Amino acid sequence: MTSVVSAAFVLGMFTSRGSLNPSVGQKLAWGAVLGGLGTALTLSGNVDAVRTVAFIGAIPFTLIILLQVVAFLQALFMETEKEKS
Numbered sequence: 001m002t003s004v005v006s007a008a009f010v011l012g013m014f015t016s017r018g019s020l021n022p023s024v025g026q027k028l029a030w031g032a033v034l035g036g037l038g039t040a041l042t043l044s045g046n047v048d049a050v051r052t053v054a055f056i057g058a059i060p061f062t063l064i065i066l067l068q069v070v071a072f073l074q075a076l077f078m079e080t081e082k083e084k085s
Contacts, residue, residue, distance in 0.1 A: 004034050 008030040012022030015030075041050050
C-alpha cells in the first residue's frame, strides 16, 4: 500500500509541474488510477498480462537510469580533468 501512495504522490508532483505539495485531488485521482489498474490485473488472473505491464512500465525507468549513469561518468571525468590541471 505504501508504494501505491508514494507513486500517487510522485505522479501528482509530475502532473502539477513539479509542485512539492500536489493537490489532494491529483493524489486521489492517481491513486484511483493505480488502484484500478492493480485491481484489474489481479482480477484478470493472467500472469502474462502482469508481466507485460511490469516490463513496459520499467522501460522509462531503465532509460532514466542509463542517462544518470552517463551524467555521473561525465561529471567524474570532468572532476578528474580539474584535478590534473
